[in-house]
Structures are given as structure tokens and as C-alpha cells.
Amino acid sequence: MSTPDRRRAARLSPDERSATLRATAREVALEGGLPAVTLRGVASRAGVAPALVAHYEPSMDALVARTFSVITLDEIDEVFALVATEPSPTGRLRALIATLLDDGRDDVTAVWADAWSMGRRNAALAEAVREVMDRWQAAVVDVVRDGCDAGEFTAEDAELVAWQFLGMIDGVNSHALVHYGGARDRGRLVYRAMENELGLPTGALG
Amino acid sequence: MSTPDRRRAARLSPDERSATLRATAREVALEGGLPAVTLRGVASRAGVAPALVAHYEPSMDALVARTFSVITLDEIDEVFALVATEPSPTGRLRALIATLLDDGRDDVTAVWADAWSMGRRNAALAEAVREVMDRWQAAVVDVVRDGCDAGEFTAEDAELVAWQFLGMIDGVNSHALVHYGGARDRGRLVYRAMENELGLPTGALG
DNA sequence: CATCTTATTGATCATGTGATCAATAACCCA
DNA sequence: TGGGTTATTGATCACATGATCAATAAGATG
Numbered sequence: 001m002s003t004p005d006r007r008r009a010a011r012l013s014p015d016e017r018s019a020t021l022r023a024t025a026r027e028v029a030l031e032g033g034l035p036a037v038t039l040r041g042v043a044s045r046a047g048v049a050p051a052l053v054a055h056y057e058p059s060m061d062a063l064v065a066r067t068f069s070v071i072t073l074d075e076i077d078e079v080f081a082l083v084a085t086e087p088s089p090t091g092r093l094r095a096l097i098a099t100l101l102d103d104g105r106d107d108v109t110a111v112w113a114d115a116w117s118m119g120r121r122n123a124a125l126a127e128a129v130r131e132v133m134d135r136w137q138a139a140v141v142d143v144v145r146d147g148c149d150a151g152e153f154t155a156e157d158a159e160l161v162a163w164q165f166l167g168m169i170d171g172v173n174s175h176a177l178v179h180y181g182g183a184r185d186r187g188r189l190v191y192r193a194m195e196n197e198l199g200l201p202t203g204a205l206g
Numbered sequence: 207m208s209t210p211d212r213r214r215a216a217r218l219s220p221d222e223r224s225a226t227l228r229a230t231a232r233e234v235a236l237e238g239g240l241p242a243v244t245l246r247g248v249a250s251r252a253g254v255a256p257a258l259v260a261h262y263e264p265s266m267d268a269l270v271a272r273t274f275s276v277i278t279l280d281e282i283d284e285v286f287a288l289v290a291t292e293p294s295p296t297g298r299l300r301a302l303i304a305t306l307l308d309d310g311r312d313d314v315t316a317v318w319a320d321a322w323s324m325g326r327r328n329a330a331l332a333e334a335v336r337e338v339m340d341r342w343q344a345a346v347v348d349v350v351r352d353g354c355d356a357g358e359f360t361a362e363d364a365e366l367v368a369w370q371f372l373g374m375i376d377g378v379n380s381h382a383l384v385h386y387g388g389a390r391d392r393g394r395l396v397y398r399a400m401e402n403e404l405g406l407p408t409g410a411l412g
Numbered sequence: 413c414a415t416c417t418t419a420t421t422g423a424t425c426a427t428g429t430g431a432t433c434a435a436t437a438a439c440c441c442a
Numbered sequence: 443t444g445g446g447t448t449a450t451t452g453a454t455c456a457c458a459t460g461a462t463c464a465a466t467a468a469g470a471t472g
Binding site: 119129164167193 | 239241316319320321322323324325326327332335336339340366367369370371372373374375376377378379380381383384385392394395396398399402403
Binding site for chain 2: 419423
């Protein structure tokens with residue numbers, strides 16, 4: 001019962017094993033949140049001894065931080081790959097909002113919530129959070145600038161608009177994580193705020 | 207070194223002791239976040255044996271949830287006591303935003319971040335979070351309705367506007383918790399979004 | 413002042429955490 | 443096929459967590 005009987009794991013190259021463990025840590029975090037990323041948690045899921053996990057990371061704080069980065073950087077790629085299929089800047093912004101507010105992303109949202117909480121006690125994680133937030137902001141700035149160049153948007157300060165856009169999204173998603181009341185149409189203000197902020201006609205985004 | 211030499215604590219009535227421990231738990235949480243609210247953490251700060259803390263709460267999950275409620279309900283009272291000094295609805299809304307976006311509230315913001323994270327693994331805490339969020343929403347709805355009654359605001363759906371207002375605030379504050387880049391003017395969109403949403407002239411709030 | 417109620421404590425348990433290291437065995441290469 | 447390199451493991455620390463309970467002593471009551 002206690003020990004999930006486990007054969008000796010296959011002998012992999014350090015690179016392979018390292019990649020395997022990162023992928024496993026990713027799964028663990030998406031299922032149980034960042035607090036589930038423990039030596040024993042990752043090891044048992046990977047079918048490996050806890051000591052092996054410890055062997056491949058300098059510390060658990062570092063593993064948690066790396067796991068956060070893996071998950072959230074992948075998320076950026078996935079989201080923007082989806083968004084990029086839209087032909088116009090306005091369409092891309094609309095798709096971006098819709099994707100970020102979509103249900104079924106609670107696992108990633110929960111990881112972000114864990115990160116904002118745990119980042120206060122894990123310096124490596126806090127640094128990772130800052131890096132990924134900057135990546136997100138830069139990606140949103142690109143969307144805004146594209147729209148401005150195409151003449152569809154008007155933005156005084158694209159950098160600031162991007163930060164505040166992400167703030168709105170993250171706040172609404174944090175709320176929905178624990179409290180679903182009123183969450184159905186919770187994105188309406190996001191659409192309207194962005195239309196207003198970018199000089200779009202009402203209803204242009206949704 | 208290990209045991210901070212402690213005399214036997216004064217013998218208090220259950221009500222007094224209970225109140226003392228809640229106040230202590232509050233201080234502990236505001237200093238180290240909700241994860242710092244442990245049997246030993248609260249006990250040592252209160253100058254009391256860990257067993258006594260356990261004696262007064264059915265479980266630690268319950269103590270954490272109660273501590274969250276104490277802190278955040280007090281915060282509602284404090285914020286709205288301040289806001290109520292403004293004579294007009296527009297002034298009250300402006301003061302509300304300014305207060306909520308003010309620095310120096312990181313301790314409470316951190317408690318909220320902890321709650322959104324830990325609420326997924328602590329049912330009592332999740333329930334407390336929902337309750338306090340509802341209280342916040344109701345209080346904001348009052349401000350919006352006041353403005354509508356006074357003819358200063360126009361709101362189709364005050365309930366929804368209140369939720370989305372709180373979403374904006376919480377998102378921006380979560381960001382500022384770990385990432386201060388661009389945080390200085392991070393509230394600008396909040397002001398503009400509310401002006402737009404409530405039919406106020408540009409610049410009416412800030 | 414003696415007695416009794418009960419708030420408080422110390423000791424202890426079971427559990428979970430990260431970390432370390434000698435011992436092991438899987439795999440590669442000669 | 444044998445030997446050597448090293449990925450992997452089991453065992454074990456030290457520590458922190460929540461929880462329980464008999465023993466203690468503070469303070470009220472007579």
C-alpha cells in the first residue's frame with residue numbers, strides 16, 4: 001500500500017532523465033498545483049526514487065521555479081500559436097481574450113495563483129514569475145503595436161495597456177478559481193475596457 | 207535557543223483566550239502570510255503552548271480560514287470607513303480605487319493571494335473566501351447603486367460591474383506583489399475602465 | 413485556608429518534508 | 443564476455459507539521 005512497488009528505473013542519459021523529470025514535474029503541478037511538486041511527489045509519479053529527483057536539481061525551490069517556467073512558457077507558445085491564426089489585429093486580440101478567459105484553463109490559473117503566493121517565500125520562483133510576466137507583457141505589446149501599425153488601434157502607451165490588460169485577466173481568473181458566482185460573463189468588462197482603451201468601436205471585440 | 211523560555215501563561219477565560227489567539231493569528235498571517243499560521247507559529251507568538259492553540263480550534267484548516275476571515279472582514283470595515291468620509295458617490299469611488307491600489311497594503315494582498323492558492327486544498331478556507339468576496343461585491347454594489355440613484359453613474363448591471371471592478375483591482379495587486387515593473391501607474395486603466403463603464407466623463411475619477 | 417474545577421502544559425505520536433551518501437546494478441566499451 | 447563508468451537506489455538524517463492526552467497548577471468557590 002505505502003510503497004507503490006517499483007522496479008529499478010531504466011538507466012537514461014542525464015539529458016533524457018532530466019527532460020523526463022521536468023515533464024513529470026509539469027504533470028504533477030498541473031494536477032495538484034505547485035505545492036504538489038515535492039521530491040516524493042515527482043519521484044513516485046516518475047516511477048523513480050526520491051533521491052534521483054534530488055540528484056537532478058540543486059534544490060526543491062529551484063525545481064518548483066523551473067516547473068513554473070516550463071508550464072507558463074509553454075502556455076504562452078500555445079496561446080499565441082492559436083491567436084496567430086486570426087488574420088487581423090482586432091481578431092487576434094479578441095481571440096486572445098477569449099482564450100485567456102476560457103474555462104478549462106483552471107490548472108494553469110491555479111499554478112499562477114500558487115506562484116504569486118509562494119513567490120514570497122521562494123526567491124527563485126519569484127524571479128521566474130517576473131521573467132514570465134515580462135514575456136507575457138511583451139507578447140501582448142506586440143499585439144497592441146500590430147493593431148496600431150495597422151491603424152485599427154490607438155494606444156498612447158502600449159506597454160502600460162499590456163500590463164493592465166494582463167492584470168484584468170489574472171484578477172478575473174483568480175476569482176473564478178474559487179468563486180464561480182457571476183463568472184459566466186465575467187469577461188464583459190475586459191472586452192469593453194480594451195475597446196475603450198484602444199479606440200475601438202463598442203462591440204468590436206465582443 | 208530552541209525553546210524561547212516561557213512561563214506558564216495566565217489563565218484566561220475561554221472567550222478571552224480565544225480572542226487573544228485570533229488576534230495573534232491575525233498578526234502572524236499579516237507578517238508571514240497564511241502559511242505562517244501554524245500551531246507552533248501562533249503559539250510561540252502568543253507565548254503559549256502549541257497544545258493550547260490546538261485546544262481552541264477544531265483543526266488548523268479551520269484556524270487558517272478563520273484568520274483569513276478576520277483579516278479581510280476587518281479590511282472591508284476599515285476601507286469603507288475611510289471611503290464613507292467622501293461626500294459624493296464619485297468621490298467615494300475615487301477614494302475606493304485609490305485606497306485599494308495604494309502601496310502599503312501588501313500584507314493583506316499577500317493574504318488574498320495565499321487564500322486563492324490554498325483555497326484549493328482547504329475547503330473551509332475556500333468557503334470563507336467566497337463569503338468575503340460576496341461581502342466585498344455587495345459593498346461595491348452599494349457604491350455603484352448610490353451613484354446611480356444620485357444620477358452620477360449609469361450602470362446596466364451593478365452586480366456585474368462590481369465583480370469586474372474587484373477582478374481588476376485584485377489582478378493588478380497580485381501583479382504588484384511580485385513584480386513592481388510598471389506598477390507605479392498601474393491603476394490608470396482601472397480609473398478609465400470605471401469611468402467608461404459608469405458613464406462618467408473622462409478624468410472624473412483621476 | 414482547603415477544595416475543586418478547568419485552563420494550560422509537556423511529552424509523544426504519526427506523518428511529510430528536503431537532503432545526503434555509501435552501495436548497487438545497468439549499460440557501454442574494450 | 444568481462445570490467446569499468448555512473449545512473450540509480452535504499453537507508454537514514456534533521457526538521458516541521460497537526461494532533462492527542464494524562465498531568466499540572468492557576469484561580470475561583472466554599
